[in-house]
Structures are given as C-alpha cells and as structure tokens.
Amino acid sequence: MESHGGRRVCRWMLAVMLALGGCAKLGPDYQRPAVAVEPAWSLAADPRLAAQADPPKWWWRVFKDPALDRLVAAAYRQNLPLQVAGVRVLEARAQLGVAIGGFYPQSQQALGSLQYNQLSQRAVQSAFSHIFNYTQAQLGLGASWELDFWGRFRRAIEAADNDLLANLATYDNALVSLTADVANDYVLLRTAQSRLDIARRNVDTQRESLRIAEIRFEGGTTSQRDVEQARTVLASTEALIPALEIIERQAANALGVLLGMPPGDMSRWLAGSSGIPVAPPVVAVGIPNDLLRRRPDVRLAEFQAASASAQIGVAKADLYPAFSLTGQFGVLAADVGKVSLSDMFDWRARFGSVGPTLRWNIFNYGQITNRVRAQDARFQAALLQYQNTVLTAQREVEDQLIAFLKSADRARLLAESTEAAGRSLDLAVLQYRQGITDFTTVLTAQQAVLSAQDTLANTLGDIARALVGVYRALGGGWQIREYNDLVPPTVRQAMAERTDWGRLLAPANVLPDAAPGSARLPDW
Template sequence: MKHAPLLLACLALGACTLGPDFRRPDAQAPAAWNAKGDDVASRPADGAVESRWWRLFDDPQLDRLQARVAAGNLDLQAAAARLEQSRAIRQALGADAVPQVDGNAGYARQRNSEVGLSDPSGEGGRHNFNQLDAGFTLSWELDLWGRVRRELEAAEAQVRASEESRHDVLVAVLAESARDYVQLRGEQGREAILRGNLDIARHSLELTQLRRAEGVATELDVAEAKAQVAVIESQLPGSQKRQARLLNALAYLLGEEPGALAGELAQARPIPRPPQAVPVGLPAELARRRPDIRQAEAVLHAATASIGVARADFYPRISLNGDFGFQALQLANFGDWNSRTFGIGPSLRLPIFEGGRLKGTLALREAQQQEAAIAYRRTVLNAWREVDDALNDYAADQRELAALDEAVEHGRTALANAREQYKAGAVDFLNVLSAQRELLASEERQVRSSEAVGVNLALLYKALGGGWEQEPAGS
C-alpha cells in the first residue's frame, strides 16, 4: 500500500481522452448574395446586421411591442426553462469529476443468532447489545480514458444547444410579432380604403337618384349604384374580423389574454415603411449569427463527444475508495481512538462480457454523429435558401408596389373624369362603376403590396438570424 499513491500518480499522468476531437465544420458560404435588388427603393446593403432590426421601421409602438414580447412570450419562457434543465444536467454530471464524500451515522439495538455464523462462540447470541456507527466514505473515479471529460464536454455542448434554441425562439417570435403588426396596419389601411370608396359609392348613388328624379338616369343606374354600395359594405366585416384575429395573435405573443391590445392598437396607423438601406451582412457571417446553425453545430459537438464516452466504456474503470469512522457497542466508548475504523484502496471494474452492448452503443453514437453532421449541412443549406428567397421576395414586392402606386394614381384620375363625364351626360353610369371597381381593386392591391414589403423585411431578418444578439429592453 505504501506504493499505491505513486502508482495512482503514474496512472493519472498517463491518462488520455478517447474519441475524436470536435472540429467546427466549414459552412462553405458563398462569396455574395445572389439577389441584391439594386433597382428598388429599399436596397440591401453589406453593412452589419442590425441587432434590433425592427427599429428600421421607425415605429415607436412596434419597438414597445417587441420589448413586451421578449419579456412575456410563453414560448420564450419555456425555452428558458429548457435551458435551465440542460444547465442542471451539466452540473449533475460535473460531480463525476470530483471525489464523492458521504457521511453516515447509525444506531441499532441488535442481537446475533445463537446458531448462525455471526456468533461462532455460541454465547453472544444470548444477549442484546447496542451498536453505534458514524463515519465518512470517499469515492473518486480516476478518469484515465476521458470518459467523464467527454461526458462533461457533451453536456456543455448541450447547454450551448439549448442556449441557441432559446435564441432561435426569440428570433422567431420577434419576426412573427413584427409581421402581425405590419399586417394589422395593412388591414386597417384596407378598411380605410373600403370606407373611402364606400363614401364615393354612396355619393354616386345620391347623384344617380337625383339624375333619375330629373329623368336623365334610369332605374338600372340606381340599382347598379345600390349594388356597388352593398358590395363594398359586405367587405367591411371581413376586414374587421381579420383585424380582431391579428390583435389576438399579438396578445398571444405577448402572453396576454385575447382583446388585451384592442384599446392600444385599435386606432389605425400607416403601414411602417422600410428605410432606403437594409444591412444584410456578408454570407460568411450567416453561420456565426443564425441560432439554428449554431444549435446544429452544438448538437454535432455533443454527438462527437459522446463517441468518446462510448469508447471509454471498453476500458477498465479504476476508482479510489476510502472510509473512516467510529464503531462501538457502548456510548461511553464511542469516539475513542480505539473505536476507529478505516479502509482505503483502489477498485477495478473491467468489462469482460457485455453481450455486444458496448459495441452496439458505440455504433449508435457514431451513427448519431453522422446524422448530426448531415443535419448541420442541411440547416446551413436551408439558411442560404431562406435568405435568397427573402431577398428576391423583398425586391419583387417593392417593384410590384411601385407599379401599383402608379396604377392607383391613374385610377383616381380615371374615376374623377368618369364622374365628371357622367354628370355632363357624356357617358352612362356603367363607366363610373367600372372606374370605381378598378380603383378599389388597385388600392387594395397597393395596401397588400405595401404590407408584403414590411412583412418580407421581417422575414428577411428572421432568415438572417437577427434579433437575439441584443434583446429588447424588458427581456
């Protein structure tokens, strides 16, 4: 035993860590984004991605909503709880790397068997006796093959994966709340257009009724004017229904009850317009910024470390065990130096026959690592696709909006001319109805297109993975 410490020290110096070491995979990013949209009003730029990208809309109400979403969203709170779980698992596994010390104490009123092995003299079993025990036990596994170190490495990677999962949820809810807010403002704008056209239609109906009274218009003109009023009125409930749904969707994202935002957001406001320059960063930065890519990398790291754990299970486990305490039959003698007990020495556990369990576990861990590597590549490829689609959509919707702005301007001119010509008797009322229908359709498409531009900006920054680096105040 006097050479045991020297032997253990040599074993510790010769310890190694089995299994492959993790190396960060190469994302192989393209040199530049494919779609730039240089011919549109709001153009992507190569500047750093804004950490609080929603401020590009310059809408203080949206800024306040985003802070409340980050503070109250229940999905985000659940992700934070999962993060705490992974940290607790890491802490629990970390205990394997240090010696385990336990204390024990006990008292028993006993009697040995008169005929059993515990009383070979044949006399002690005739008497009852007290037994008092107290002491400490120590156990420490010498991590010679790196099994514990690989377990901790995998646990640490799982913590990072949980952190990135929470970041990914934050990115998603911030983009979703911005999208719902823009859609709400768009639907409010559509209702305003409907009401404006309804006023025009009612004015046209009054004009037609007046002309019929004068004998200039026909009953058919009046019926068509009434039908136009009814058609526009029929579209108002649908717009109001969609607004109510969007208000409830925003309240849900904030972790509040339905209708909680009705008073705050019911008043119509313009659709937020994006700035002239939209920083989108460089493709090489995408893998370092998008939380789902970072999460996939952490999962791959954990899977790689788990291979080392499986390989270490093929080798012996050596533990250093010891105990020290006191044992006595009389309370007066308990604690005397003569009542001491102790034991110290190494223990060895060597797998000899496991029925293929160890080989199967190793094969499983290697297959899981391969799957994690494929998932990482798939996540990166999907990220590039989402950014490319978002850039294309953002530019295309702006081109559509520019054309619709021109169409609405011409439509308003056409309606005004048709009304003047109808008053002068140069055209019939069908021309007025046709001009108004065309204008209403163009204005609705204009609102939808303006809404789509704002929504696509939110989706673009979701694809870029922006929003988690600096969380909104209140989170």
C-alpha cells in the same frame, strides 16, 4: 512484513492510477464541418441592398414606428414561450453543474449507525459464543472516486457544455421568431386597417353615386338599371369590410398573446402611430458568412453536433476497464465483554480501508460496441443537419430578399396604376354628368379604383412583411437579450424562493461567437 509489503504495492498502484488518470480521452475532438457558403448574395448588386454593412441588431427600429418598438419591448418582457426557453437554459446550467461534479469523487458519505442486535441461540455461531445480544455504534466517512482514465467524465462535461450553448441558442432562436412574429402581426393589422380605410372611403363614394343614380331615375333621365347596378357595386364593397375587420381583430388578438396577455383592447399599445410601416430606401444585409454566427438555429445545430461528438467518447469509455479509488474510515464499538459503547472514541476503535478497484464489462462488448455505433450515427446525422441548416438559411435569405425587392417594384407600378384609375374615375364621372357616357362606365371605373387601391395597400404590407422576413432569415433580434436576465424578475424570484440557485440565475453572458464547449464558467 507482509502488511508493509501490501501497503507499498497499494501505494504504487495508487501513484500509477493518479498519474495516468486523465491522460487519455476517447472519442473524436469536434471539428466544424465544411459548409457551402456563397461569398455574396445573388442580389447584392441591387442599390437598395447594402451588402457590406452589418444588419441592425434591433432591426424593427428601421421602420421608425414607436408602436412597433413598444410592442417588441413588451413581448420581450412578457412572452411566455420565451420564458419557457429561458428556464430551459437555467436547467441546462444546472445539468452542467451535475456533469462537472461527476469528475470528482462520485460518492462522499458520512456514515453512522446505532444498532441493537439479537442473535439466534440456535445458529451456528452459538457453538462458539455465548453472546447473543449486544448494542453496536459506528461513525465514519466513506468515499469512492472513479478516475477519469479514459476521459468519460471530461467528455460528459463537453457534452453538457454544448447542451447549455444549444439551449441558449434555442432561446435566441425563440427571440428571433418572437420579434419577427410581433412585427408580422403588427404589419398585418396595419395593412388591414389601411384596407378598411380604403373600403370605407369607396363606400362613401359609391353611396354618393347611388344617390345621383336615384335622383336621375326619379327625374326620368336614366333607367332603374343604373340604380340597381350602383346598389350592386356598393353592397359588394360593403361586404369587404367585415372580412377586413376579421383580419384586424385576429391580428390584434395574436399580438396580445405574443405579449403574454389575453385577447382584448390593444388601442393603448397601438397609439402614437398609424399606417403600414415603411421600409427604408437602403437595407443592410451583410454577407452569407455572417449567418454562421448570427442565426441561432445554425449555432444550435452546431452545438448539438458537438454534444453528439462528445457522447461518442462517453460511450467508448465503457469498452475499457474503469479504475476507482475507494476508502472508508471510522470508529466502531459494541457493549460486549469489557468493551462499552463509550470506547468508540478510543483510537483503538478505529477502522479503515483504502485501495484501488477495477470494473470491466468484458462480456458485454456487443452491446457496448453497438451503443458506440449508434452514438456515432447520431453525430453524423447532426453534422448533416448542421450543413443542411446552413443551406436552408441561405435559401431563406435569398427568398425574402427577392420578395422584398420585387414587392417594392410591384408597389411602384401599382401606385402608377392607382393614380391612373383615379384619373379615369374623375373623367367618367364628369362625362356621366355631361351625358357623354353611361353609368356603367362610372361603376366600372369605381371598381377599378377600389381594386387598385386595395391591391396597392396589400402590396405595401407585403414589402414590410418581406423585410421582416429578411431580418428573420438573417438571424436578427436575439441581441436584445445581451447581458439581460433570461427570465423576468417575478419568475426568478419564485424560483429563488423555492430553491437555492446560487449564481445560476445570473444573465447569460455567453455570446454567439463562443466556440463549442466554451460555456463552462466557474460560478455556474
């Protein structure tokens, strides 16, 4: 009777625990914090900006430069830091699987043993038994399941969910930076090449001026001062060439590393185009609210805040008792007396136990409470970081827009200045040949032409780099990874050969408009 009563109590407790387990979920449910976002860009009225049009996903194509398109595509396939970010996403997928597994019976074991036992003949049991050695065999199953009574494991899954989304946002952010860095280095290289062409053309012109000065000096129509002045200006212009060659070579080396290659000859990658990339007459920039979904670093900050929010619930669960179900079943036999090891498969050799257990850290409340407080502080810091990231994103867009528009205005004025300087040089040379003016006027005009042309070329590069900065600030470029593998086939194959990854190496189909905690997919 007592045995049947104990079973009824045990069954009642099990029913209550299973019914209540999973009802509660401690900690706050994440809500996106309010952020200050302007309805439109401050320069939206400028006719060169299309504020209502979405920025292009593959924004580098607006330059219509095949070499740039080829470089970006190669960098996406080959860049090593991007591959590191992709592997981190795969790691986060596996960690999410670990968190999901924690929701189910945490301990599931098959047990087995075969032991020969030699007991002391001088121990206490020797007074009650004359059996001092025997062999015992055992087979069984054991399991322990801590019920998610307070939502500890569900909050842990939420945190892992958001960690996965945060790692994917980190990958996207690396892709945004990669495409912008490739474009920036390419523009820098083309700008250096354009400036080199200008310097070399001016060297040719100044050499001709030096030849004329030497002829006139030998003919006695001018002084040696004109010759020395011409040599001075020529040497100064020639000195620009090595400095610009340094910039060109370093930009090419930077492109090589971005493409996952050692520095070397980049001519085959640069073939098919030349000159500084030209920005389109109208640039689509969208509206500030788009930043919340377009910029990966904004999404990253939000997912980190959502993960920190879920961790509060994980920490709070330690304040309350943990209820578990434990059970064990098996067979056991020993070669003692009339019993033999073969009897372990007899039904009477069975043993088992099942029932609830309770664990409660009742004397550690100070430590647990402060862990909750610490996690709450991390969550609050993450919320503030998210708000600051949104503000910084808006500032970066505004900075790049003003740089783009004003660089274009400056280039227009510099083009007029360059044309005027060219005309002034032509007049100075003509007047010098006619003896109306001295050679110093010619040299001054030559220097003015070189300065104007070089400044204009540099400013044209500034326009292109500013537009690259606009699209970087708008969060463009990550879309190139949609429905593609996170790591190249060679890396994926190497990982699959080492470890059974199941379907976790599949493309990341989670898009940026996913809500925090929405990355959990059954096949992951």
